[in-house]
Amino acid sequence: MPEPATRRARDWLPRIAGTGVLVAFAVLVASVRSFTWPALVLTAVAGMAVLVMAARGPEPGRAAxxxxxxxxxxxxxxxxxxxxxxxxxxxxxxxxxxxxxxxxGADAHPPLRAALFVGWILLGRELARR
Amino acid sequence: MSARSSTLLGWGLLAAAFVVLEVRARVRRERFATVGDALDRLLRNGVARAILLLGWLWLGWHLFVR
Known part of the structure; x- marks a missing residue:
């Protein structure tokens, strides 16, 4: 049986990695301009990822x-x-x-645009896992 | 008061109402539903789930693509 500290690290590592990927992706989205193919492709990739999560249905064990x-x-x-x-x-x-x-107004400010993207993904994740 | 100020005041009141309802629900969970509870209830319906997810997709397109 793993030590508690090892178990905690094992639980947190995927979350930290996931957060890193999300922030990196958000920075990428914020760096491309609206009305371009890269903006469409990056947004579609993120949207499809959340829809795949949603297709699996609600998380098991959720209370009514x-x-x-x-x-x-x-x-x-x-x-x-x-x-x-x-x-x-x-x-x-x-x-x-x-x-x-x-x-x-956030469009002209990449950090705000990235924050908006993170918010959009987190909202999608909430909808997908409920 | 200018039209812009009135409009922004309206948005501010709606945002404040959201915060008040959520805080009240978290303080008195036995009587009031949080926004998460409301979403849970709504998303149990397949049609509502599909509409909300499509709305979420549209929001992403609207904010980051168009």
């Missing part, structure tokens, strides 16, 4: 989610969609920023 207290999330989601639509139909965009137009 509770039924109570869900309505307020539906109300909040509805409010976000309503506000986005209300803002979207108005112009100029500078005066009525949508979520997309606010995030577009």
């Amino acid at each position: 989610p509770p039924r109570r207290g869900l309505a307020h999330w539906g109300v909040l989601a509805g409010a976000v969609v309503a506000w986005e639509l209300l803002v979207f139909v108005q112009s100029p965009r500078d005066e009525h920023p949508t979520i997309s137009s606010m995030l577009d």
Whole structure:
């Protein structure tokens, strides 16, 4: 039986390696410009990786989610969609920023773009393993 | 107040509501669902799961490709 320290290291190594790969990939994505083939290919590769994870289904052993207290999330989601639509139909965009137009500001800053990419992948991973 | 300030205030209030609901749910788990619980519930439905994953893919394309 492995020592606890060895076991801990064995548990953490894949996580550290995975984080390193994700950050390196995010830096690569942040270094390419939108509307180019490299941007499309890199985003598609990451998207496909998460979809493959999703195809395996939820992680085994996940507890059944509770039924109570869900309505307020539906109300909040509805409010976000309503506000986005209300803002979207108005112009100029500078005066009525949508979520997309606010995030577009990150486009010119590679570190922000890389952080956004990491956030997108983590969101996808959460959706895939639930 | 300018239109831009009003719009940003709206976004700020929605973001604050998200934080308040999540913190309240984490403090009183027996009564309120966290956003993770809500996603768990939603993703048990195959159609909702497919729609959310497609929406996530579209978001990636929208943010990093187009």
